Amino acid sequence: ERAYLRETKPWGVILFGRNIDNPDQVRRLTSDVRDALDWHAPILIDQEGGRVQRLKPPHWRRYPAASRFGAMEKAEPGAGVEAAQIATWMIADDLLHVGINVNCAPVLDLSVSGGTDAIGNRAFDGDPKAISLLGRTTMEAYMQAGVARVIKHMPGHGRAVVDSHFGLPRITTDRETLELTDFAPFKALNDAPLAMTGHLVFEAIDPDLPVTLSPTMLALIRDSIGFDGALMTDDLAMGALSGSMAERASGALAAGCDLALHCNGSRTEMESIREAIPLLEGRSAERCAAALTRLGRQSLDRATLTDRLDTLLASIGAEEV
Secondary structure, three states, X not given: XXXXXXXXXXXXXXXXXXXXXXXXXXXXXXXXXXXXXXXXOOEEEOEXXXXXXXXXXXXXXXXOOHHHHHHHHHHOOOHHHHHHHHHHHHHHHHHXXXXXXXXXXXXXXXXXXXXXXXXXXXXXXXXHHHHHHHHHHHHHHHHHHOOEEEEEEEOOOOOOOXXXXXXXXXXXOOHHHHHXXXXXXXXXXXXXXXXXXXXXXXOOOOOOOOHHHOHHHHHHHHHOOOOOOEEEOOOOOOOOOOOOHHHHHHHHHHHOOOEOOOOOOOHHHHHHHHHHOOOOOHHHHHHHHHHOOOOOOOOOOHHHHHHHHHHHHHHOOOOOO
């Protein structure tokens, strides 16, 4: 793996639960990865809270799912915002303490009745304005704490009734409705430094190709939604996509993605992707460099933040849904 990193020089590395044991081990891992890459490279993780949390007890706190903050904000305006801000600062502190500087969060997908459980309580709310408010709160809290953030899953995964880990969702909703609902939070947060595509087809816009591989959909993300940050794919190994890993990676970059994300750790697949795509360069390299500005650990009063978050969670009795 060291040799692969030295030779391939990927932009960064993403960690999963299989890579996590305890804080000292994770610090050694992130340090060794950066030694192999020979720079302070981005190290990513999915640490949303709820069921998508790679750093877990007993070494790390369990945080609420996004829907808890949405429910709190409905119950008492301002409480969900404050709780989301504090939880984000604390998550960022956890990450930076072990050398992780990019979090794949927040999720800006719409909560839709009948949608796949792959999203579920990872969504803040079913109201685009509430999602935009809590998403903005979270994104700015990560910036204040010194962690890069990745909004996902562009341009909206909430209406999917098929889990894209296993199959290709097809969304039949008309474009006007999508613009007012699913796409709206991403447009409101189009100044995010990084974003992740969703593997799903929007039949009203491109009935043939999933977002990750669709020049039409990626042009919509750039032009209509107005996102000009670094755009990465969701995991290329997910069941929603077809073709070889090399075809998926090269197709995504040709369509307009900046970064190809591969997550299962298969060395054979990693080698095939390396042979199929170029090193990061040009406008993509500029976007990725811009995404890593203003990073670094900030000083936090952890005890005070913990007490306040616990008080908010206890006083607003909304359960996770």
